[in-house]
Amino acid sequence: MYRYDHYDQTIVDQRVAQFRDQVARRLSGEIGEDEFKPLRLQNGLYMQLHAYMLRVAIPYGLLSSTQLRKLAEIARKYDRGYGHFSTRQNIQYNWPRLQDVPEILAELASVEMHAIQTSGNCIRNTTSDQLAGVARDELVDPRVYCEIIRQWSTLHPEFAFLPRKFKIAVTGSPNDRAAVRVHDIGVRVIPNPEDPSEHGFEVLVGGGLGRTPRLAEVCRAYLPRAHLLSYLEAILRVYNRHGRRDNKFKARIKILVGALGIEAFREQVDAEWALIRDGVMQLTEAEFERVAAHFTPPAYRELEPRDTYVAALKLGTDRALGRWVASNVLPHKIPGYSIVMISLKPKGRPPGDATSEQMELVAALADQFGFGEIVVAHEQNLVLPDIESERLPELHARLTELELAEPNIGKVTDIIACPGLDYCNLANARSIPIATRLGEHLDDLDYVHDLGDITLNISGCINACGHHHVGNIGILGIDKQGEEFYQLMLGGSASDDASLGKILGPAFPTAEIIDAIDTVLRTYIDNREAPDERFLDYVRRAGFSPFKERLYGKA
Amino acid sequence: MTLWMITANATDDGAPIYLQTNGRWTRRLTEGLAITSDEERARLLGEARAMERVACDPYPIEVREGARGRFAPTSLRERIRAEGPTVTLISAIELRPAAASA
Amino acid sequence: MAKLDPVLGPGSRRIIRLADSAAGTTPEIVIDHWQLLRDDDPLPSLDALPVLVSLARLARERELLAARPGAFGAWVPGDADPEAIAEAIAGLPLVAIEVPKFTDGRHYSLARLLRERYGFAGELRAFGDVLPDQLFYMRRCGYTAFELKLGKSLETGLRTLAAFSVAYQAGADQGPLYRRRA
Numbered sequence: 001m002y003r004y005d006h007y008d009q010t011i012v013d014q015r016v017a018q019f020r021d022q023v024a025r026r027l028s029g030e031i032g033e034d035e036f037k038p039l040r041l042q043n044g045l046y047m048q049l050h051a052y053m054l055r056v057a058i059p060y061g062l063l064s065s066t067q068l069r070k071l072a073e074i075a076r077k078y079d080r081g082y083g084h085f086s087t088r089q090n091i092q093y094n095w096p097r098l099q100d101v102p103e104i105l106a107e108l109a110s111v112e113m114h115a116i117q118t119s120g121n122c123i124r125n126t127t128s129d130q131l132a133g134v135a136r137d138e139l140v141d142p143r144v145y146c147e148i149i150r151q152w153s154t155l156h157p158e159f160a161f162l163p164r165k166f167k168i169a170v171t172g173s174p175n176d177r178a179a180v181r182v183h184d185i186g187v188r189v190i191p192n193p194e195d196p197s198e199h200g201f202e203v204l205v206g207g208g209l210g211r212t213p214r215l216a217e218v219c220r221a222y223l224p225r226a227h228l229l230s231y232l233e234a235i236l237r238v239y240n241r242h243g244r245r246d247n248k249f250k251a252r253i254k255i256l257v258g259a260l261g262i263e264a265f266r267e268q269v270d271a272e273w274a275l276i277r278d279g280v281m282q283l284t285e286a287e288f289e290r291v292a293a294h295f296t297p298p299a300y301r302e303l304e305p306r307d308t309y310v311a312a313l314k315l316g317t318d319r320a321l322g323r324w325v326a327s328n329v330l331p332h333k334i335p336g337y338s339i340v341m342i343s344l345k346p347k348g349r350p351p352g353d354a355t356s357e358q359m360e361l362v363a364a365l366a367d368q369f370g371f372g373e374i375v376v377a378h379e380q381n382l383v384l385p386d387i388e389s390e391r392l393p394e395l396h397a398r399l400t401e402l403e404l405a406e407p408n409i410g411k412v413t414d415i416i417a418c419p420g421l422d423y424c425n426l427a428n429a430r431s432i433p434i435a436t437r438l439g440e441h442l443d444d445l446d447y448v449h450d451l452g453d454i455t456l457n458i459s460g461c462i463n464a465c466g467h468h469h470v471g472n473i474g475i476l477g478i479d480k481q482g483e484e485f486y487q488l489m490l491g492g493s494a495s496d497d498a499s500l501g502k503i504l505g506p507a508f509p510t511a512e513i514i515d516a517i518d519t520v521l522r523t524y525i526d527n528r529e530a531p532d533e534r535f536l537d538y539v540r541r542a543g544f545s546p547f548k549e550r551l552y553g554k555a
Numbered sequence: 556m557t558l559w560m561i562t563a564n565a566t567d568d569g570a571p572i573y574l575q576t577n578g579r580w581t582r583r584l585t586e587g588l589a590i591t592s593d594e595e596r597a598r599l600l601g602e603a604r605a606m607e608r609v610a611c612d613p614y615p616i617e618v619r620e621g622a623r624g625r626f627a628p629t630s631l632r633e634r635i636r637a638e639g640p641t642v643t644l645i646s647a648i649e650l651r652p653a654a655a656s657a
Numbered sequence: 658m659a660k661l662d663p664v665l666g667p668g669s670r671r672i673i674r675l676a677d678s679a680a681g682t683t684p685e686i687v688i689d690h691w692q693l694l695r696d697d698d699p700l701p702s703l704d705a706l707p708v709l710v711s712l713a714r715l716a717r718e719r720e721l722l723a724a725r726p727g728a729f730g731a732w733v734p735g736d737a738d739p740e741a742i743a744e745a746i747a748g749l750p751l752v753a754i755e756v757p758k759f760t761d762g763r764h765y766s767l768a769r770l771l772r773e774r775y776g777f778a779g780e781l782r783a784f785g786d787v788l789p790d791q792l793f794y795m796r797r798c799g800y801t802a803f804e805l806k807l808g809k810s811l812e813t814g815l816r817t818l819a820a821f822s823v824a825y826q827a828g829a830d831q832g833p834l835y836r837r838r839a
Contacts, residue, residue, distance in 0.1 A: 098567055160762060
C-alpha cells in the first residue's frame with residue numbers, strides 16, 4: 001500500500017496545525033460558527049443530533065494493521081469505544097469533543113491518515129473496489145490511479161467551494177463493486193482497446209442517488225492514462241463554473257449533466273480539456289512507476305490450488321464453518337489463497353459498527369494470517385484480502401471470538417444502513433432498529449442462505465446515504481405526521497447491471513415493515529423458477545404484481 | 556397552549572443543551588425554560604445566537620407539559636435528541652463468542 | 658447589480674499584498690488607497706487617487722480616466738466569464754474580484770484562468786466576503802492581494818497564508834508535485 005514520503009507527511013502534519021489554530025480561534029470567539037463550519041467540515045467534523053461526528057478518510061478503503069489499531073485506540077481514548085464504517089469506505093466516530101479533534105488528527109497523522117475533505121463542498125474520498133488487487137475478475141488494479149486521484153484532489157485550491165460535494169469512484173473490474181455508475185465521476189480502468197498492454201480509462205459522469213437518483217453516462221470512452229488528471233480537472237472546472245448554486249437540492253453535477261445533456265456537457269469538458277491536456281498536468285511514467293511501486297504484490301507463497309478443498313469445507317460436517325465459507329469466502333487470483341469477508345452485521349447489532357476490541361482482533365488476524373492489510377467494503381464490512389485457504393478453519397474459529405463470523409455476506413441480513421434518526425440531523429426516521437429487528441427476525445441461517453444473494457439497503461431520509469435506490473430491496477424511512485413510516489422499493493442494483501429500484505406501494509408503519517419484508521422474501525421463495533434464480537432476476541422477470549398482491553391484496 | 560424551548564448543541568462536545576434563564580444552559584431538557592409567547596421566543600433565540608462560544612446553531616422546539624409537570628418534546632426527533640440513540644451502543648454490549656457449531 | 662462591499666470605499670484601508678522579495682513573494686500588510694466606484698459614484702475630487710471601476714464604465718470613460726494623474730483599474734464580479742473580460746483587463750495594473758459569499762467558489766476558477774490562461778500580469782485582488790482561512794487557496798489560484806472582510810484579522814491572514822509548504826497539484830504558483838518530487 002502507499003507509504004508517505006516526507007512531502008505527504010508534511011501535508012498532513014501541517015493540516016493538523018492549521019486545524020488546531022482554527023479550533024483555538026473558534027473556542028476563543030475570534031471566529032463564529034458560520035465561518036468555522038466549512039473549515040471543520042473540510043476536516044470531516046459534522047454536528048449531529050447528540051454530538052459532533054468525525055469522519056476519517058480511508059483512501060479507497062485500504063488500511064494497514066497499524067492504522068486499524070490506531071483507529072481502535074482513538075475510539076477508546078477519545079470516543080465511546082467503537083467506530084462506524086460508512087458506505088464510502090470511511091470510518092466515523094460519533095462522540096468526539098471539539099477540543100480533542102486536533103489531537104485525534106495528530107494521532108491519525110502519525111500513522112499516515114487524516115480526515116481531509118471527508119465533508120464539505122469539495123472532492124471527497126476516492127473510493128474503489130474492495131477486492132482491488134486480489135479479485136480473479138480484475139483487469140487492472142485500480143489502486144495506483146486511486147492514489148494519484150487522491151493526491152490531486154487533496155487541498156486542491158480551485159475546488160474547495162464547489163456547488164456541492166463531489167464523489168469519485170474507480171473500478172478495475174468488469175464486475176463493478178465500486179458503484180461507479182452512481183457517482184459524480186466514475187472511472188473504469190481498462191486496457192486500451194487498440195493496445196491492451198496500455199491502460200486507460202472509461203470516464204462516466206453525472207451519477208448519484210439522493211432526491212434525484214441518476215445513473216452516470218459515458219463522458220469519454222477511452223482516456224489514455226497520462227491524461228487522467230487533466231481530464232478530471234476539466235470536468236471539475238466546468239462544474240465549478242456552471243453548476244447550479246441557487247438551490248442546494250439541484251446543485252450536484254448530475255443536475256448539470258441532465259440539464260445540458262451528455263453531448264453538450266462533453267463538449268464543454270473537451271473544450272476546457274483541449275487547453276490543458278498538453279501542459280504540466282500530464283502524468284509522467286516516472287510518477288506511475290513511483291506510485292505503482294507501493295502496490296506490488298506481497299510475498300505470496302507458491303501454493304497448490306485449493307479450490308476443491310474450499311468447496312469441500314462448504315459441505316463439511318461443521319455447519320457453522322460450512323455456511324461461513326459459502327458466504328464469506330471469495331476466490332483469490334493467486335492459487336491457494338482466499339479472500340475473507342468479515343461481516344459487521346451480526347444479528348441484532350447496529351450494522352457496520354465495530355468495537356475497539358473487534359478492530360484490534362481484526363488487525364491482529366491480518367498480521368497473523370495475511371500480510372497486514374485490511375480493506376473496508378462499501379457494504380460496511382471488512383475484508384482480509386490474502387488468506388491461505390488451508391488456514392480458513394483456524395481463522396474462522398478466531399473470528400467467532402468476537403461476533404465477527406456471521407455467515408451473511410451478500411445475504412439479506414448483510415444490511416446496509418445509514419445511521420438514521422438515532423444519530424443524524426438530516427434523518428426523518430430511524431434505520432438501525434429496522435436493521436436489528438430484521439436480523440433478529442431472520443435468525444434461521446439456512447433460510448437466509450436459501451434466499452441467496454439479496455442486497456437490502458435502508459436510508460433514514462431522502463439523502464439516501466444507505467443507497468436504498470440501488471438495493472435489491474430498498475427501504476426509505478419517512479415522516480408521516482410525526483410517525484415513522486417505511487417505503488419499500490424493489491429491483492435496484494449497484495453493479496454493472498445498475499438499476500434504480502421502484503416503490504411498491506403505500507408505506508408501512510414501524511409495526512408492519514418487518515412483516516412486509518418477510519412477505520417479499522416469501523413471495524420470492526414461493527415463486528422462483530429454481531433455487532438459483534436470484535432474487536433480483538426474479539423481480540425483473542416477474543415484475544411487481546406478485547409482491548403487490550401479497551402485500552396489498554391487489555396487483 | 557404551545558410551549559417552546561430554545562435548544563442548541565454545545566460547542567465543546569456537541570451535546571444537546573436547553574436554554575434556561577440568565578443565559579444559562581442545561582443538558583437536561585426537563586430543566587429548560589418553557590416559553591409561552593412568540594415575543595419571548597424571538598428574544599431568547601436572539602440572545603442564544605449571540606452565545607456561539609458555548610452554543611452552536613440554536614433553534615426553537617415545541618414542548619408540552621407531561622406527567623408530574625415535566626416537559627417533553629413533541630417531536631420524535633427531539634425526543635431522541637434529548638434521550639440519546641434508541642439503540643444500545645455496540646461497545647456497551649458484551650460480545651459473545653459463537654456457540655459450538657450448529 | 659450586486660451591492661458593493663463598502664470596505665473598498667473612500668479612504669484608505671489595510672490589505673495584504675504579496676510583494677516581490679528575494680524569497681519569491683512575501684505577504685505583507687500595507688496601507689492601500691484604491692477607491693472602488695459604483696457606476697454612479699463620482700470620481701474622487703483628489704485626482705491622484707487610484708480608482709477601480711466596472712468594465713462597462715471603463716469602456717465608456719477610458720479617456721477621462723486616462724487623463725487623470727491617478728491610476729485606474731477594474732473590479733469584476735466573482736462569477737465573471739474570464740473569456741469575456743480577458744481582453745478588457747489586459748494591461749491594467751489592478752483587477753479586483755468580488756467574492757459575494759465565500760461559499761461561492763467560482764472566483765477561484767476565474768482568478769486562475771485570468772492568471773494562467775490569459776496571462777494577466779497585474780495585481781489580482783480579492784475583496785468582499787474574504788476570510789483569513791481562504792487566503793492560502795486564493796494565493797495558489799493567482800491572487801496577489803487580499804482585502805479582508807470588515808472585522809477580520811489581517812495578522813491571522815498572514816499566518817493562514819503560510820499554512821502549507823507543500824502542495825500536490827498544479828496551481829498558478831507551481832506545477833504538480835509529481836514533476837518536482839525529489
